Amino acid sequence: MTLIPGDGIGPEVAAAARRVVDCVGAGIEWDVQEAGVPAIETHGSPLPPHVLDSIKANRVALKGPVTTPVGTGFRSVNVALRQDLDLYASVRPCRLYPGVPSRFEGVDIVVVRENTEDVYEGIEFEVGSREVTKLRGYLSYMHGFRLAPDAGVSIKPISISATKAIVDFTFEYAKRYRRRKVTLGHKANIMRFSDGVWLETGERRAEDYRDVGFEAIQVDELAMWLAWHPEEFDVIVLPNLYGDVISDLCAGLIGGLGVAPGMSLGKDYAVFEPTHGSAPDIAGQGLANPIAMILSAGLMLRYLKLDDAANSLEGAVAGVLAAGRLRTADLRPSGEPARTTEVADAICAALEHRPL
Ligand code: NAD
Numbered sequence: 001m002t003l004i005p006g007d008g009i010g011p012e013v014a015a016a017a018r019r020v021v022d023c024v025g026a027g028i029e030w031d032v033q034e035a036g037v038p039a040i041e042t043h044g045s046p047l048p049p050h051v052l053d054s055i056k057a058n059r060v061a062l063k064g065p066v067t068t069p070v071g072t073g074f075r076s077v078n079v080a081l082r083q084d085l086d087l088y089a090s091v092r093p094c095r096l097y098p099g100v101p102s103r104f105e106g107v108d109i110v111v112v113r114e115n116t117e118d119v120y121e122g123i124e125f126e127v128g129s130r131e132v133t134k135l136r137g138y139l140s141y142m143h144g145f146r147l148a149p150d151a152g153v154s155i156k157p158i159s160i161s162a163t164k165a166i167v168d169f170t171f172e173y174a175k176r177y178r179r180r181k182v183t184l185g186h187k188a189n190i191m192r193f194s195d196g197v198w199l200e201t202g203e204r205r206a207e208d209y210r211d212v213g214f215e216a217i218q219v220d221e222l223a224m225w226l227a228w229h230p231e232e233f234d235v236i237v238l239p240n241l242y243g244d245v246i247s248d249l250c251a252g253l254i255g256g257l258g259v260a261p262g263m264s265l266g267k268d269y270a271v272f273e274p275t276h277g278s279a280p281d282i283a284g285q286g287l288a289n290p291i292a293m294i295l296s297a298g299l300m301l302r303y304l305k306l307d308d309a310a311n312s313l314e315g316a317v318a319g320v321l322a323a324g325r326l327r328t329a330d331l332r333p334s335g336e337p338a339r340t341t342e343v344a345d346a347i348c349a350a351l352e353h354r355p356l
Contacts, residue, residue, distance in 0.1 A: 008278025010064025016290030016344035038064035100255035113243025181213035258289030
Protein backbone atom coordinates (compact mmCIF):
# COMPACT_ATOMS: atom_id res chain seq x y z
CA MET A 1 0.00 0.00 0.00
CA THR A 2 1.34 3.46 -0.81
CA LEU A 3 1.80 5.57 2.33
CA ILE A 4 2.39 9.28 1.81
CA PRO A 5 3.15 10.91 5.17
CA GLY A 6 2.96 14.43 3.62
CA ASP A 7 4.27 17.45 5.51
CA GLY A 8 3.39 19.66 8.49
CA ILE A 9 1.62 17.37 10.99
CA GLY A 10 1.34 14.74 8.22
CA PRO A 11 4.33 12.61 9.27
CA GLU A 12 3.13 12.61 12.91
CA VAL A 13 -0.44 11.52 12.17
CA ALA A 14 0.71 9.13 9.42
CA ALA A 15 3.08 7.39 11.85
CA ALA A 16 0.19 7.04 14.33
CA ALA A 17 -2.13 5.61 11.64
CA ARG A 18 0.52 3.20 10.41
CA ARG A 19 1.13 1.99 13.96
CA VAL A 20 -2.59 1.39 14.53
CA VAL A 21 -3.06 -0.46 11.20
CA ASP A 22 -0.03 -2.61 12.08
CA CYS A 23 -1.58 -3.26 15.52
CA VAL A 24 -4.82 -4.38 13.86
CA GLY A 25 -2.77 -7.10 12.16
CA ALA A 26 -4.33 -6.70 8.70
CA GLY A 27 -1.04 -7.60 7.02
CA ILE A 28 -0.65 -4.32 5.12
CA GLU A 29 2.79 -3.77 3.57
CA TRP A 30 3.73 -0.12 3.24
CA ASP A 31 5.38 1.52 0.27
CA VAL A 32 6.37 4.88 1.82
CA GLN A 33 6.60 7.82 -0.61
CA GLU A 34 7.51 11.45 -0.05
CA ALA A 35 5.24 14.22 -1.32
CA GLY A 36 4.91 17.90 -0.46
CA VAL A 37 7.69 19.94 1.13
CA PRO A 38 10.12 17.02 1.70
CA ALA A 39 9.74 15.95 -1.96
CA ILE A 40 10.45 19.49 -3.18
CA GLU A 41 13.69 19.37 -1.19
CA THR A 42 14.81 15.93 -2.39
CA HIS A 43 13.23 15.65 -5.87
CA GLY A 44 12.51 19.24 -6.90
CA SER A 45 8.76 18.59 -7.15
CA PRO A 46 5.97 18.19 -4.54
CA LEU A 47 4.60 15.19 -6.48
CA PRO A 48 7.45 13.39 -8.27
CA PRO A 49 6.32 10.98 -11.03
CA HIS A 50 7.47 7.89 -9.07
CA VAL A 51 4.94 8.72 -6.31
CA LEU A 52 2.12 8.66 -8.84
CA ASP A 53 3.56 5.43 -10.27
CA SER A 54 3.50 3.88 -6.78
CA ILE A 55 -0.21 4.74 -6.33
CA LYS A 56 -1.00 3.45 -9.81
CA ALA A 57 0.78 0.18 -9.04
CA ASN A 58 -0.85 -0.27 -5.61
CA ARG A 59 -4.19 1.33 -6.64
CA VAL A 60 -4.70 2.49 -3.04
CA ALA A 61 -2.89 5.12 -0.98
CA LEU A 62 -3.10 6.39 2.57
CA LYS A 63 -2.08 10.02 2.51
CA GLY A 64 -1.26 12.62 5.12
CA PRO A 65 -1.96 16.29 4.48
CA VAL A 66 0.29 18.30 2.19
CA THR A 67 0.84 22.06 2.31
CA THR A 68 -0.37 23.83 -0.83
CA PRO A 69 2.65 25.79 -2.08
CA VAL A 70 1.74 29.44 -2.69
CA GLY A 71 3.61 31.43 -5.36
CA THR A 72 6.09 28.64 -6.17
CA GLY A 73 4.66 27.70 -9.56
CA PHE A 74 3.94 24.14 -8.35
CA ARG A 75 0.50 22.64 -8.88
CA SER A 76 -1.34 21.67 -5.66
CA VAL A 77 -0.55 18.01 -4.86
CA ASN A 78 -4.19 17.38 -3.96
CA VAL A 79 -5.51 18.85 -7.20
CA ALA A 80 -2.84 16.97 -9.18
CA LEU A 81 -3.78 13.65 -7.54
CA ARG A 82 -7.48 14.22 -8.16
CA GLN A 83 -6.89 15.05 -11.82
CA ASP A 84 -4.17 12.51 -12.63
CA LEU A 85 -5.98 9.61 -10.92
CA ASP A 86 -9.48 10.83 -11.86
CA LEU A 87 -10.66 10.75 -8.25
CA TYR A 88 -14.10 12.12 -9.01
CA ALA A 89 -15.77 11.40 -5.65
CA SER A 90 -14.71 12.84 -2.32
CA VAL A 91 -16.40 11.06 0.59
CA ARG A 92 -16.37 12.44 4.12
CA PRO A 93 -18.14 10.38 6.77
CA CYS A 94 -19.01 12.62 9.73
CA ARG A 95 -20.01 10.44 12.66
CA LEU A 96 -20.19 11.79 16.19
CA TYR A 97 -18.46 9.34 18.52
CA PRO A 98 -19.61 9.17 22.16
CA GLY A 99 -17.16 11.05 24.36
CA VAL A 100 -16.33 13.72 21.76
CA PRO A 101 -17.52 17.16 22.88
CA SER A 102 -20.25 18.48 20.55
CA ARG A 103 -23.50 20.43 20.83
CA PHE A 104 -25.31 17.61 19.05
CA GLU A 105 -26.27 13.98 19.42
CA GLY A 106 -26.77 11.21 16.91
CA VAL A 107 -24.91 12.86 14.01
CA ASP A 108 -23.98 10.30 11.35
CA ILE A 109 -23.71 12.03 7.99
CA VAL A 110 -21.75 11.11 4.88
CA VAL A 111 -20.94 14.06 2.60
CA VAL A 112 -20.22 13.09 -1.01
CA ARG A 113 -18.63 15.87 -3.05
CA GLU A 114 -18.18 15.94 -6.81
CA ASN A 115 -14.46 16.51 -7.27
CA THR A 116 -13.80 17.47 -10.88
CA GLU A 117 -16.05 20.33 -12.01
CA ASP A 118 -17.75 23.49 -10.80
CA VAL A 119 -15.83 26.70 -10.07
CA TYR A 120 -12.89 24.52 -8.93
CA GLU A 121 -12.28 23.29 -12.48
CA GLY A 122 -9.81 26.16 -12.82
CA ILE A 123 -11.32 28.06 -15.77
CA GLU A 124 -10.48 31.53 -14.50
CA PHE A 125 -9.83 34.99 -15.89
CA GLU A 126 -7.67 37.42 -13.93
CA VAL A 127 -8.95 40.90 -13.20
CA GLY A 128 -7.55 43.41 -15.74
CA SER A 129 -6.16 40.67 -18.06
CA ARG A 130 -6.44 40.73 -21.86
CA GLU A 131 -8.57 37.58 -21.67
CA VAL A 132 -11.11 39.08 -19.29
CA THR A 133 -11.35 42.19 -21.48
CA LYS A 134 -12.10 39.96 -24.48
CA LEU A 135 -14.62 37.97 -22.46
CA ARG A 136 -16.31 41.19 -21.35
CA GLY A 137 -16.58 42.35 -24.97
CA TYR A 138 -17.98 38.98 -26.07
CA LEU A 139 -20.56 38.82 -23.28
CA SER A 140 -21.70 42.37 -23.96
CA TYR A 141 -21.87 41.93 -27.79
CA MET A 142 -23.45 38.46 -27.86
CA HIS A 143 -25.66 38.46 -24.81
CA GLY A 144 -25.94 42.02 -23.51
CA PHE A 145 -24.35 41.02 -20.16
CA ARG A 146 -22.42 43.79 -18.41
CA LEU A 147 -19.29 42.58 -16.64
CA ALA A 148 -17.72 45.14 -14.27
CA PRO A 149 -14.36 46.34 -15.69
CA ASP A 150 -12.67 45.47 -12.38
CA ALA A 151 -14.11 41.93 -12.14
CA GLY A 152 -12.18 38.66 -12.09
CA VAL A 153 -14.12 35.66 -13.40
CA SER A 154 -14.32 31.97 -12.46
CA ILE A 155 -16.46 29.76 -14.69
CA LYS A 156 -18.80 27.13 -13.25
CA PRO A 157 -19.25 24.13 -15.56
CA ILE A 158 -21.58 21.32 -14.43
CA SER A 159 -22.11 18.48 -16.90
CA ILE A 160 -24.82 15.85 -17.11
CA SER A 161 -22.16 13.10 -17.34
CA ALA A 162 -20.19 14.14 -14.22
CA THR A 163 -23.42 14.69 -12.26
CA LYS A 164 -24.72 11.29 -13.30
CA ALA A 165 -21.43 9.66 -12.24
CA ILE A 166 -21.43 11.21 -8.76
CA VAL A 167 -25.16 10.72 -8.13
CA ASP A 168 -24.94 7.06 -9.17
CA PHE A 169 -21.85 6.67 -6.97
CA THR A 170 -23.80 8.17 -4.05
CA PHE A 171 -26.80 5.90 -4.44
CA GLU A 172 -24.58 2.82 -4.83
CA TYR A 173 -22.71 3.88 -1.67
CA ALA A 174 -26.02 4.40 0.17
CA LYS A 175 -27.22 0.97 -0.89
CA ARG A 176 -23.97 -0.79 0.02
CA TYR A 177 -23.87 0.74 3.50
CA ARG A 178 -27.63 0.47 4.04
CA ARG A 179 -28.17 4.22 4.42
CA ARG A 180 -31.76 5.40 4.39
CA LYS A 181 -31.73 8.68 2.46
CA VAL A 182 -29.78 10.77 -0.06
CA THR A 183 -30.11 14.56 0.12
CA LEU A 184 -29.01 16.50 -2.95
CA GLY A 185 -28.01 20.14 -2.31
CA HIS A 186 -28.29 22.75 -5.08
CA LYS A 187 -28.98 26.36 -5.94
CA ALA A 188 -30.86 25.72 -9.16
CA ASN A 189 -33.26 28.59 -8.57
CA ILE A 190 -30.38 31.05 -9.15
CA MET A 191 -27.87 29.13 -11.30
CA ARG A 192 -30.43 27.61 -13.63
CA PHE A 193 -28.01 26.30 -16.25
CA SER A 194 -25.29 24.80 -14.00
CA ASP A 195 -27.09 23.81 -10.79
CA GLY A 196 -30.13 23.28 -13.01
CA VAL A 197 -28.28 20.44 -14.76
CA TRP A 198 -27.20 19.12 -11.36
CA LEU A 199 -30.74 19.08 -9.94
CA GLU A 200 -32.49 17.74 -13.01
CA THR A 201 -29.91 14.98 -13.56
CA GLY A 202 -29.96 14.07 -9.86
CA GLU A 203 -33.75 13.84 -9.76
CA ARG A 204 -33.76 11.70 -12.89
CA ARG A 205 -31.13 9.28 -11.53
CA ALA A 206 -33.01 9.02 -8.21
CA GLU A 207 -35.91 7.40 -10.08
CA ASP A 208 -33.69 4.33 -10.65
CA TYR A 209 -32.94 4.02 -6.92
CA ARG A 210 -36.39 4.03 -5.36
CA ASP A 211 -35.23 1.72 -2.55
CA VAL A 212 -33.22 4.65 -1.08
CA GLY A 213 -35.01 7.82 0.06
CA PHE A 214 -34.29 11.00 -1.88
CA GLU A 215 -34.80 14.71 -1.38
CA ALA A 216 -33.43 17.82 -3.07
CA ILE A 217 -32.89 20.97 -1.04
CA GLN A 218 -31.37 24.39 -1.65
CA VAL A 219 -27.89 24.50 -0.20
CA ASP A 220 -28.49 27.59 1.98
CA GLU A 221 -31.51 25.89 3.53
CA LEU A 222 -29.42 22.73 3.93
CA ALA A 223 -26.82 24.73 5.90
CA MET A 224 -29.56 26.04 8.19
CA TRP A 225 -30.99 22.56 8.84
CA LEU A 226 -27.51 21.11 9.44
CA ALA A 227 -26.84 23.72 12.12
CA TRP A 228 -30.24 23.04 13.68
CA HIS A 229 -31.13 19.33 13.26
CA PRO A 230 -28.10 17.52 11.81
CA GLU A 231 -29.45 14.17 13.02
CA GLU A 232 -32.11 14.43 10.28
CA PHE A 233 -29.49 13.93 7.53
CA ASP A 234 -27.91 10.76 6.23
CA VAL A 235 -25.99 10.92 2.90
CA ILE A 236 -25.60 14.34 1.26
CA VAL A 237 -24.39 14.79 -2.33
CA LEU A 238 -23.09 18.16 -3.46
CA PRO A 239 -21.21 19.84 -6.31
CA ASN A 240 -17.56 20.72 -5.69
CA LEU A 241 -17.74 24.14 -3.99
CA TYR A 242 -20.78 23.49 -1.77
CA GLY A 243 -19.29 20.09 -0.91
CA ASP A 244 -16.06 21.69 0.24
CA VAL A 245 -17.89 24.10 2.54
CA ILE A 246 -20.55 21.71 3.85
CA SER A 247 -18.06 18.91 4.59
CA ASP A 248 -16.06 21.25 6.85
CA LEU A 249 -19.35 22.35 8.46
CA CYS A 250 -20.18 18.70 9.14
CA ALA A 251 -16.69 18.13 10.58
CA GLY A 252 -17.55 20.93 13.02
CA LEU A 253 -20.69 19.03 14.12
CA ILE A 254 -18.70 15.98 15.18
CA GLY A 255 -15.81 17.50 17.10
CA GLY A 256 -13.76 19.28 14.44
CA LEU A 257 -11.11 18.52 11.85
CA GLY A 258 -9.07 16.34 14.21
CA VAL A 259 -11.68 13.56 14.03
CA ALA A 260 -12.96 13.92 10.43
CA PRO A 261 -11.70 11.23 8.01
CA GLY A 262 -12.06 11.19 4.25
CA MET A 263 -11.36 9.45 0.98
CA SER A 264 -11.15 10.39 -2.69
CA LEU A 265 -12.31 7.65 -5.03
CA GLY A 266 -12.21 7.06 -8.76
CA LYS A 267 -12.98 4.07 -10.97
CA ASP A 268 -9.42 2.72 -10.70
CA TYR A 269 -7.75 4.34 -7.69
CA ALA A 270 -8.51 5.40 -4.13
CA VAL A 271 -6.71 7.84 -1.85
CA PHE A 272 -7.58 7.90 1.85
CA GLU A 273 -6.80 11.09 3.74
CA PRO A 274 -8.16 13.18 6.60
CA THR A 275 -10.21 16.31 5.89
CA HIS A 276 -7.70 18.52 7.70
CA GLY A 277 -4.63 20.21 6.25
CA SER A 278 -0.99 20.23 7.34
CA ALA A 279 -1.70 22.47 10.39
CA PRO A 280 1.63 24.36 10.31
CA ASP A 281 0.71 26.09 13.60
CA ILE A 282 1.14 22.84 15.58
CA ALA A 283 3.47 20.84 13.30
CA GLY A 284 6.43 19.04 14.83
CA GLN A 285 5.17 19.39 18.40
CA GLY A 286 3.48 16.00 18.83
CA LEU A 287 0.14 17.71 19.57
CA ALA A 288 -1.88 16.78 16.46
CA ASN A 289 -4.98 14.65 16.83
CA PRO A 290 -4.29 11.45 14.84
CA ILE A 291 -7.91 10.19 14.96
CA ALA A 292 -8.92 11.65 11.56
CA MET A 293 -5.94 9.96 9.90
CA ILE A 294 -6.52 6.69 11.80
CA LEU A 295 -10.20 6.64 10.80
CA SER A 296 -9.15 7.34 7.19
CA ALA A 297 -6.97 4.22 7.44
CA GLY A 298 -10.09 2.40 8.71
CA LEU A 299 -11.98 3.51 5.59
CA MET A 300 -9.08 2.13 3.55
CA LEU A 301 -9.35 -1.26 5.28
CA ARG A 302 -13.08 -1.32 4.55
CA TYR A 303 -12.47 -0.40 0.90
CA LEU A 304 -10.02 -3.33 0.74
CA LYS A 305 -12.87 -5.53 2.02
CA LEU A 306 -10.99 -6.14 5.28
CA ASP A 307 -14.22 -5.53 7.19
CA ASP A 308 -13.18 -7.31 10.38
CA ALA A 309 -9.99 -5.22 10.55
CA ALA A 310 -11.95 -2.02 9.85
CA ASN A 311 -14.52 -2.90 12.55
CA SER A 312 -11.76 -3.61 15.08
CA LEU A 313 -10.01 -0.32 14.31
CA GLU A 314 -13.21 1.73 14.55
CA GLY A 315 -14.24 -0.09 17.72
CA ALA A 316 -10.88 0.63 19.36
CA VAL A 317 -11.04 4.31 18.34
CA ALA A 318 -14.60 4.53 19.69
CA GLY A 319 -13.47 2.92 22.96
CA VAL A 320 -10.62 5.38 23.48
CA LEU A 321 -12.85 8.38 22.65
CA ALA A 322 -15.65 7.15 24.92
CA ALA A 323 -13.24 6.63 27.83
CA GLY A 324 -12.45 10.36 27.47
CA ARG A 325 -9.18 10.05 29.37
CA LEU A 326 -6.85 10.75 26.46
CA ARG A 327 -7.81 13.79 24.43
CA THR A 328 -5.60 15.95 22.25
CA ALA A 329 -5.83 19.73 22.72
CA ASP A 330 -8.38 20.24 19.89
CA LEU A 331 -10.94 18.11 21.78
CA ARG A 332 -10.83 20.49 24.76
CA PRO A 333 -9.54 18.18 27.50
CA SER A 334 -10.16 19.25 31.06
CA GLY A 335 -6.68 18.14 32.16
CA GLU A 336 -3.34 17.84 30.39
CA PRO A 337 -3.82 17.30 26.61
CA ALA A 338 -2.71 13.94 25.24
CA ARG A 339 0.09 13.68 22.70
CA THR A 340 -0.31 12.16 19.23
CA THR A 341 1.69 9.05 20.10
CA GLU A 342 -0.23 8.48 23.35
CA VAL A 343 -3.50 8.32 21.42
CA ALA A 344 -2.04 5.75 19.00
CA ASP A 345 -0.66 3.74 21.94
CA ALA A 346 -4.08 3.73 23.63
CA ILE A 347 -5.82 2.56 20.46
CA CYS A 348 -3.25 -0.24 20.05
CA ALA A 349 -3.81 -1.22 23.69
CA ALA A 350 -7.58 -1.30 23.08
CA LEU A 351 -6.98 -3.48 20.00
CA GLU A 352 -5.15 -6.05 22.10
CA HIS A 353 -8.49 -6.68 23.84
CA ARG A 354 -10.28 -6.92 20.48
CA PRO A 355 -8.51 -9.63 18.52
CA LEU A 356 -9.56 -10.02 14.88
P1 NAD B 1 -5.63 23.01 8.59
O1 NAD B 1 -6.67 21.97 8.50
O2 NAD B 1 -4.22 22.58 8.36
O3 NAD B 1 -5.70 23.73 10.03
C1 NAD B 1 -6.85 24.45 10.48
C2 NAD B 1 -6.86 24.46 12.01
O4 NAD B 1 -7.19 23.15 12.50
C3 NAD B 1 -5.50 24.81 12.62
O5 NAD B 1 -5.73 25.55 13.78
C4 NAD B 1 -4.91 23.45 12.98
O6 NAD B 1 -4.01 23.50 14.06
C5 NAD B 1 -6.16 22.64 13.33
N1 NAD B 1 -5.96 21.23 13.01
C6 NAD B 1 -5.99 20.66 11.77
N2 NAD B 1 -5.77 19.36 11.86
C7 NAD B 1 -5.62 19.07 13.17
C8 NAD B 1 -5.36 17.87 13.90
N3 NAD B 1 -5.22 16.69 13.29
N4 NAD B 1 -5.23 17.95 15.25
C9 NAD B 1 -5.37 19.13 15.88
N5 NAD B 1 -5.63 20.29 15.25
C10 NAD B 1 -5.74 20.26 13.92
O7 NAD B 1 -6.00 24.16 7.54
P2 NAD B 1 -5.11 25.37 7.01
O8 NAD B 1 -4.28 25.95 8.12
O9 NAD B 1 -6.07 26.22 6.27
O10 NAD B 1 -4.17 24.70 5.93
C11 NAD B 1 -2.77 24.44 6.13
C12 NAD B 1 -2.20 23.89 4.84
O11 NAD B 1 -2.77 22.59 4.56
C13 NAD B 1 -2.50 24.76 3.62
O12 NAD B 1 -1.35 24.79 2.79
C14 NAD B 1 -3.62 24.03 2.94
O13 NAD B 1 -3.67 24.30 1.56
C15 NAD B 1 -3.25 22.60 3.20
N6 NAD B 1 -4.37 21.64 3.13
C16 NAD B 1 -4.06 20.41 2.70
C17 NAD B 1 -5.06 19.44 2.67
C18 NAD B 1 -4.69 18.07 2.18
O14 NAD B 1 -3.52 17.77 2.00
N7 NAD B 1 -5.65 17.19 1.98
C19 NAD B 1 -6.36 19.74 3.07
C20 NAD B 1 -6.64 21.01 3.55
C21 NAD B 1 -5.62 21.97 3.57
